[in-house]
Amino acid sequence: MAEEKKTTKAKKAPAKKKAAAKTVRITQTGSPIGRQAYQRATLIGLGLNKMHKTSELEDTAAVRGMIEKVKHLVKVEDAA
Secondary structure, eight states: OOOOOOOOOOOOOOOOOOOOOOEEEEEEOSOOTTSOHHHHHHHHHTTOOSTTOEEEEEOOHHHHHHHHHTTTTEEEEEEO
């Protein structure tokens, strides 16, 4: 006789709805041409790669740190 394998699935708790997180809108105003490689990589990490492109990201400490590295190349607005 073949033994039956019992699979136990753990029941997941219902997903909690997160409160609307604050966001920040970033627009690229400067060109990465002639800039250091880490500044180009930071712009890409922020979702920017062309002039006047806008990206809306969650306002976290990590994103604020990235903005600080390229503050001379971007314009920051709080998206309320």
